[in-house]
Amino acid sequence: MPAPMSANADLAARAQAALPGGVSHELRYRRPYPIYIERAFGAEKWDVDGKRYIDFKLGAASQILGNCHPAVTEAVAQQLARTPYTGDCHLLELEWAEWIQRLVPSAELVRFTGSGTESTMLALRLGRAFTGKDKVLRIDGHFHGWHDLLLTGAKPGHDGAPSLGVPKAISDLTVVAPPEIEAISALLEADPDIGTVFVEASGANYGSVPLPDGFLHRLRDLTTRMGRVLIFDEVITGFRWSPGGRQARDNVVPDLTTLAKIATGGLPGGIVCGRRDIMDLLNPGTSRDGLAPPVSHKGTFNAAPLVAAGAIAAMKLLATGEVQSHADAMAKRLRDGLNECFRTRQIRALAYGDSSTCHLYFGDTSIDGLSAAQIRSAPSELVHGLRNGLLDRGVDFMSFTSCVTSSAHSPELIDEAIGIFDDTLANLDQTGVIPA
Numbered sequence: 317m318p319a320p321m322s323a324n325a326d327l328a329a330r331a332q333a334a335l336p337g338g339v340s341h342e343l344r345y346r347r348p349y350p351i352y353i354e355r356a357f358g359a360e361k362w363d364v365d366g367k368r369y370i371d372f373k374l375g376a377a378s379q380i381l382g383n384c385h386p387a388v389t390e391a392v393a394q395q396l397a398r399t400p401y402t403g404d405c406h407l408l409e410l411e412w413a414e415w416i417q418r419l420v421p422s423a424e425l426v427r428f429t430g431s432g433t434e435s436t437m438l439a440l441r442l443g444r445a446f447t448g449k450d451k452v453l454r455i456d457g458h459f460h461g462w463h464d465l466l467l468t469g470a471k472p473g474h475d476g477a478p479s480l481g482v483p484k485a486i487s488d489l490t491v492v493a494p495p496e497i498e499a500i501s502a503l504l505e506a507d508p509d510i511g512t513v514f515v516e517a518s519g520a521n522y523g524s525v526p527l528p529d530g531f532l533h534r535l536r537d538l539t540t541r542m543g544r545v546l547i548f549d550e551v552i553t554g555f556r557w558s559p560g561g562r563q564a565r566d567n568v569v570p571d572l573t574t575l576a577k578i579a580t581g582g583l584p585g586g587i588v589c590g591r592r593d594i595m596d597l598l599n600p601g602t603s604r605d606g607l608a609p610p611v612s613h614k615g616t617f618n619a620a621p622l623v624a625a626g627a628i629a630a631m632k633l634l635a636t637g638e639v640q641s642h643a644d645a646m647a648k649r650l651r652d653g654l655n656e657c658f659r660t661r662q663i664r665a666l667a668y669g670d671s672s673t674c675h676l677y678f679g680d681t682s683i684d685g686l687s688a689a690q691i692r693s694a695p696s697e698l699v700h701g702l703r704n705g706l707l708d709r710g711v712d713f714m715s716f717t718s719c720v721t722s723s724a725h726s727p728e729l730i731d732e733a734i735g736i737f738d739d740t741l742a743n744l745d746q747t748g749v750i751p752a
């Protein structure tokens with residue numbers, strides 16, 4: 317029988333000749349082919365075959381307001397007609413920075429960048445410059461972008477070479493620690509060359525490996541006592557865990573914070589903010605010649621007016637906390653519904669997560685005491701089967717076992733997704749892919 321016609325398949329075949337692997341981001345790679353999305357609105361999106369999906373990927377967690385929120389779209393459209401970008405200072409960058417200062421507790425001063433990856437690069441440069449120490453301690457499995465400087469340790473349980481092309485001399489400056497205060501304390505004691513400590517404020521991978529209770533407070537106390545710069549990567553948690561991110565929700569203030577995704581209105585860009593004395597290293601006025609700042613940082617599209625306009629429109633909606641409360645309630649509904657599916661089908665698995673996230677663990681009904689590598693060790697045929705089964709039935713679950721919700725998800729959409737999940741699960745169970 318001939319294979320059914322698919323515009324997705326046609327585009328994928330064409331993409332093989334233009335893009336390595338046919339994709340622009342390694343996580344978009346999919347066999348037999350990825351879906352090509354044409355339009356998205358609210359918590360739904362449609363591919364080039366006209367097929368509709370309930371969206372739990374939401375722009376890699378950047379669209380907490382739902383896709384194409386009218387206020388953001390309108391602000392961007394109006395700014396585009398004035399100028400997308402001229403390379404000058406402008407009012408919107410100032411207003412946007414003031415929103416960040418008002419909402420994010422650590423934000424004494426703000427610097428805009430081109431992406432989350434650029435934000436963690438800059439924050440680390442600032443940490444190194446401020447302490448005069450080159451080494452950085454980071455937590456096993458936490459992700460801080462794709463650049464060389466923090467890639468070692470991003471893959472859980474693996475502190476070897478993270479990718480071809482990353483120099484060993486760079487990897488050697490990274491110390492990978494488990495999320496345990498005693499172990500981190502011992503590593504800092506033993507190595508006076510570690511000046512900066514990085515942590516993903518959710519725990520690894522959007523919180524699929526939650527941090528132990530009180531961890532961030534204890535890390536704050538430890539780094540203050542030992543004179544190290546503490547950086548919270550809030551690229552995911554910023555404006556999602558609360559309007560001021562995890563630091564505002566849990567009342568613990570780092571020295572520097574990195575932001576992107578929601579903080580840039582779901583548009584391309586990033587932010588580093590933090591202590592005035594550290595951020596002032598970017599101030600040309602503090603240098604001897606009054607021209608070159610002690611820490612160099614450039615970037616053509618930093619705080620581009622087009623992005624700033626959308627981000628300010630988003631800040632106005634995000635500041636009250638209602639967006640986050642609704643998204644949290646929808647994620648809880650999803651987690652509860654999925655756990656009910658597991659219970660009914662007697663599958664040993666857990667749906668869990670903080671804030672507006674939902675993660676899946678197959679193997680037991682608790683993840684207490686498990687390492688990042690253990691939590692993320694589901695068999696490949698299961699995670700691929702689940703992802704493909706959900707996509708075939710019209711649910712995009714972000715990554716294989718993690719997803720996020722938005723203010724655009726309704727209880728009806730969540731319940732529809734739970735039904736689709738249950739159907740997918742039943743199918744996988746029949747094929748013997750789910751561990752007994």
Ligand SMILES: Cc1ncc(COP(=O)(O)O)c(C=O)c1O
Nearest residue numbers: 431432433459460461551552576
């Ligand atoms: C915690 C965290 N930090 C940094 C980044 C990198 O951000 P970007 O993809 O904008 O470079 C990501 C991306 O997902 C992230 O989740």
